[in-house]
Every structure is written in C-alpha cells, then in structure tokens.
Amino acid sequence: MLASDMDARGLRRRTVRRFVEDFGSVSGEEREAINDAIKHMYSPDLKNGWGIHVVQEVKLLAKKEDRVALDSAIGELVLLGMQREMAAESIYNERCIAVNDGPSWAKYMSISGSHDDEYDIITLQYTEEGLLSIDENREGQAAFGDDIAIEFLATEFKREIYVVQAHGSDAMVDEENCVFFLPHRPRSEICEPPFFLFMKGTGWCGAGADHYEPLIAHPSSLLSQEKVAAVL
Structure with missing residues (x-):
C-alpha cells in the first residue's frame, strides 16, 4: 500500500x-x-x-x-x-x-x-x-513524531526523509531565519525519491515544533547552497 x-x-x-x-x-x-x-x-x-x-x-x-x-x-x-x-x-x-x-x-x-x-x-x-x-492530557492528544519514528517511516517506504526545520527571529539561535536540513535515511536500501517535511521551530526553546507539513519538491537546475532554501 x-x-x-x-x-x-x-x-x-x-x-x-x-x-x-x-x-x-x-x-x-x-x-x-x-x-x-x-x-x-x-x-x-x-x-x-x-x-x-x-x-x-x-x-x-x-x-x-x-x-x-x-x-x-x-x-x-x-x-x-x-x-x-x-x-x-x-x-x-x-x-x-x-x-x-x-x-x-x-x-x-x-x-x-x-x-x-x-x-x-x-x-x-x-x-x-x-x-x-x-x-494530564484529558483530551487524549496524539504522540508527536520524533527522529526515531521518522527513521522507521523512511525504512518502511525505503525512501529518505528530509526534515526542513526553520526558526524565525524569535528563536534562541544566533542568526535570524535559520533553516536546517535534517536527513533521515532508511535502515535498508533506498528505492524511491525522498520525502520532504517542513517543521517550524517554536521560539521559546528554538528546537521544538507544533507539527510537520509535507513539502512538494520539484527537480530544478543546480543552485548554490545559499539559494536552495528559497526554492523550497
């Protein structure tokens, strides 16, 4: 499936x-x-x-x-x-x-x-x-996905998953509008193109996030590392 x-x-x-x-x-x-x-x-x-x-x-x-x-x-x-x-x-x-x-x-x-x-x-x-x-979670909220879950999701579908993690100016980092690319490789062979997930960091700790959002990526001409985030 x-x-x-x-x-x-x-x-x-x-x-x-x-x-x-x-x-x-x-x-x-x-x-x-x-x-x-x-x-x-x-x-x-x-x-x-x-x-x-x-x-x-x-x-x-x-x-x-x-x-x-x-x-x-x-x-x-x-x-x-x-x-x-x-x-x-x-x-x-x-x-x-x-x-x-x-x-x-x-x-x-x-x-x-x-x-x-x-x-x-x-x-x-x-x-x-x-x-x-x-x-005490009386509403029964779901568990938030972590790096382990993403790694085994990648393994299940034999596709790399890249988390594009973005922090705004309110995050506790040295520079404004920081973007990180966090690769998660499957523990087995890679058979399909990668997935990209967007994760917006919350400012109070500069590391958390509220949710993941899928990104739709299209093939493009070669770009410098400085411009790749703008394309995504």
Missing part, C-alpha cells in the same frame, strides 16, 4: 510495526543504543542537561481505563494535606509506564489521539528548581 493511500493512523501503525520488527532483530548493542536514545528523550536524568535545556519533560503512559482510579488516588493524597501537583507527580510516577525503552516507545508512538487508544500521555515538566507543571 502506498503512503498516499493511508490515513495518519495507518501511517503511525505501520511505522510502529516496522520499529517493533526491526527492534526485535537488532544486536544487543544496537538495542541498548536505541533504548538509551529513547530514555534520553522521554525519561531524562533530571540531574543533568540544564546547561542546554530550560525545561525538561518526562513522558508517562496512563491506561485510559485507569484514569478514574488514578484521580481517586491523587485525591486521597490531597485530603492528607499534599499539594495536588505533588500528589499527581507521585501517583503518576508510581503507577504509570515510563517511556524509557523500545517496548514503551512503541506504546507511546501508537497513541493517535483517538478514543480507541489504550493509553493517555502524561507529561511532567521540570525546571532545574523542580516540578514546573503537569499536563
């Missing part, structure tokens, strides 16, 4: 399936490297990284069917005198699944924002001083 024949949920499922199949067949050393990358992104060591990040996030997975029980447990701690955010942090850390390895990443990336999802994403945001806020 072609990518153009699938909806977003179908592409997500296909990407996760490719990841699970490949993750199960890689060497122990490579599996450990993938687990380390996932842990770094979603379960970071909060003792480190503050020279780079102002805010760090910890992602947890709460089963939808457990939300009432989780709320009840949080409420019990509040009745004992604990602040609600502290109570929620304690209960979520104790009872939810941390996204820190391949199997938990597959559960996380399978979340499409549908009522049929098995899990909700809980996000704990921290500054160097401690807990900043908790996004």
Whole structure:
C-alpha cells in the first residue's frame, strides 16, 4: 500500500510495526543504543542537561481505563494535606509506564489521539528548581513524531526523509531565519525519491515544533547552497 493511500493512523501503525520488527532483530548493542536514545528523550536524568535545556519533560503512559482510579488516588493524597501537583507527580510516577525503552516507545508512538487508544500521555515538566507543571492530557492528544519514528517511516517506504526545520527571529539561535536540513535515511536500501517535511521551530526553546507539513519538491537546475532554501 502506498503512503498516499493511508490515513495518519495507518501511517503511525505501520511505522510502529516496522520499529517493533526491526527492534526485535537488532544486536544487543544496537538495542541498548536505541533504548538509551529513547530514555534520553522521554525519561531524562533530571540531574543533568540544564546547561542546554530550560525545561525538561518526562513522558508517562496512563491506561485510559485507569484514569478514574488514578484521580481517586491523587485525591486521597490531597485530603492528607499534599499539594495536588505533588500528589499527581507521585501517583503518576508510581503507577504509570515510563517511556524509557523500545517496548514503551512503541506504546507511546501508537497513541493517535483517538478514543480507541489504550493509553493517555502524561507529561511532567521540570525546571532545574523542580516540578514546573503537569499536563494530564484529558483530551487524549496524539504522540508527536520524533527522529526515531521518522527513521522507521523512511525504512518502511525505503525512501529518505528530509526534515526542513526553520526558526524565525524569535528563536534562541544566533542568526535570524535559520533553516536546517535534517536527513533521515532508511535502515535498508533506498528505492524511491525522498520525502520532504517542513517543521517550524517554536521560539521559546528554538528546537521544538507544533507539527510537520509535507513539502512538494520539484527537480530544478543546480543552485548554490545559499539559494536552495528559497526554492523550497
């Protein structure tokens, strides 16, 4: 089936399936490297990284069917005198699944924002001083695609995927209107022309984004590196 024949949920499922199949067949050393990358992104060591990040996030997975029980447990701690955010942090850390390895990443990336999802994403945001806020995600938002997902999407369709990441003048970078080209090669042979995805960086951290948008690229004559972004 072609990518153009699938909806977003179908592409997500296909990407996760490719990841699970490949993750199960890689060497122990490579599996450990993938687990380390996932842990770094979603379960970071909060003792480190503050020279780079102002805010760090910890992602947890709460089963939808457990939300009432989780709320009840949080409420019990509040009745004992604990602040609600502290109570929620304690209960979520104790009872939810941390996204820190391949199997938990597959559960996380399978979340499409549908009522049929098995899990909700809980996000704990921290500054160097401690807990900043908790996004309890009552609306059931989808997991945002990351570099791992894009790599396995590229692998599934045997096509390179280039993320064209743009930052405006409000981003925390030295120059205005910066554009970066981030290649993602498939883990197998390349059989088709590449995809291009546009990602607009958000200014508060200069690295995040709200969503990806497809770019339609056309063959063109050779250009200097300074002009290629203008053509896209």
